[in-house]
Amino acid sequence: MEQPHSFIRSQTPNHVCLLKKSLYGLRQAPRAWFDKFSTFLLENGFVCSSTDPSLFILRNGQDTVLLLLYVDDIVLTGSSPSLLSSLIHSLSLQFHMKDPGYLHYFLGIEAKRNSTDLFLCQTKYAIDLLTRAQMIDCKPISTPLSQRPYILQSDSIPLSNPLEYRSLVGGLQYLTLTHPDIAYATNMLCQKMQQPTIADFNNLKRVLRYVKGTISCGIFLHSRSSKQLYGFSDADWAGCTETRRSTTGFCTFLGSNLISWTAKKQPTVSRSSTEAEYRALASATAELTWVSFVLRDIGLSLSSPTRLFCDNQSAIALTANPILHARTKHIEVDFHFVREKVASALSMCVIFQALTSLLIFLQNLSHGSLILTFVPNWELVLYPFPICGDVKAYKPKSKTNAGDQEPSLNGNKEDEVKKFKLKSKIDTMYGS
Structure with a gap:
């Protein structure tokens, strides 16, 4: 020295x-x-x-x-x-x-509370971001990205000064802390950081116009919610038209409170939808494991195993299969990670369910979608859990109108036999 x-x-x-x-x-x-x-x-x-x-x-x-x-x-x-x-x-x-x-403003996040609930938003931060982009008086729009983008030949020209683009996209990344509805759009914009074009900058301005229309939206946290920890996992297989990589999307709930969410492109190309879904399952499992450890540290004990919902039956079958097949060796690490969590005494249950509303993290929002309405009324208590690591195939019951009756065994016997065979096959695959 x-x-x-x-x-x-x-x-x-x-x-x-x-x-x-x-x-x-x-x-x-x-x-x-x-x-x-x-x-x-x-x-x-x-x-x-x-x-x-x-x-x-x-x-x-x-x-x-x-x-x-x-x-x-x-x-x-x-x-x-x-x-x-x-x-x-x-x-x-x-x-x-x-x-x-009392907590009212912390690191750009506004906290508004009453006797039972807590509302988190970033209104002031969003206004500052729009002011920095000189779009505070822009016209709001109902969707963050166009469903069918039309790119002109002149739009593929690289930006002469990409610093403004990178600065604004970085600001959008922090805004996703209370705006999960722009998670997918921000993920798409972040993939163009290296060499953004005029078309990418136009997409950025569209997202900012959407932020102007949802500037007062945020996340509600309810104090009287249950202590059940569960998550939803999905993947957009080969959704990227340039690299054909898949996008992982998952969200985690504590009772009725949404506590974390992610939309991220997978690091490698998946050769099948099952592989893409299973990689998403592994990411969601890691997030749920971390959240459960945090809850344990603060003294909150979970009353039941963590549940992870998925809409791919092949991926669920892999979690219940103790034999590692040759066709799954390329995802061997993810296979063992999820399988051990399902089989252990502190583990989770993987349940099949159609996740149409999780597309908020994987695709563009449709016209009229809002942050406060993307979570439907899921029926979560579906099966008892006699042993940890139980894996069930679940299909929601269709709602019947008043006066409709359940089909009897005396009706079409052929259909009843087919249903019985299908039920027996599912019980054989996933356990009785």
Whole structure:
């Protein structure tokens, strides 16, 4: 180590500078701040979460306090007001900080609460993004991307300055925290970061026009929801016309609360729809496993196995098949990962169900779709779970009009025999 220029002392050439205070702009500043703050929390009884290093948990008898740290922004909640007050007082004595009261704005996310629900939105952030793009007065539109894009020859010309495109798309990525309806469109725009064209910039402006129309939308979190953790997984096989790669889409729920979602292009080309669906299952399984670990750290125990819904029977059959066939060796890692989760005592159940509404993460939104209406009323309690790792084939019951009767065995016997054979085949494949 050498002395820096303009700070060389000839009397002590072997001495070096000692950093007494970390300043903003230095690379070691965030690390030094986190070390100091986390050390104080650990000395006062907090425990760092094993799944999220920015989450700290304090348990004092029957009371629990959760502290979430992002650089110098802190979210603090707990079950005891007196314990929270004493902790805030201890933090204010150790660090220069202020208490703005109940959570209402955090990292660009607005929180609006009442006695039972919490509404998260990014209205101010969306307005700032539209202002930066000079589209605050643009005309709203009902869909983020065109269903049938018509590209002119002049639209394929690369942008002369792609910095604005990259900056705005990066802003859209953060907006997807409360806008899952633009997850697929943002994913498509992010794939053009390297060399965007005029057509890509026009698509970006269309998404911004859609954001203008849904600027006040967000995510509702209900406090009286159940503690059932479940997810939905789907894949758009070979949906990319340029690379023929598939797109993974999944979302996870805690009761009726949507807590995470993803739309992402798969890293490799899938040779069959089963392979694409199974890779999506593996990604959803990893997300559900991480969420279950976070819930375990904060003291929330799940009352039943995690359920993962899928609409591909071949992929579900692979989760229940203990024999690794030669045709599945190219997805061997994903196969073993999902299979172990299904077979273990802490695992999940994979259930078949048509997931038409999950297309929000895989395709363009149709005309009139809204963020608050894309989740239908799914019937989730379908089968009892006598053992963990149970895999069932499920088809929703068709709704019958008043006066309609169930078909009797005395009707068309041929159809009844076919139904019985089909039921026997399903029971043989997935267990009775």
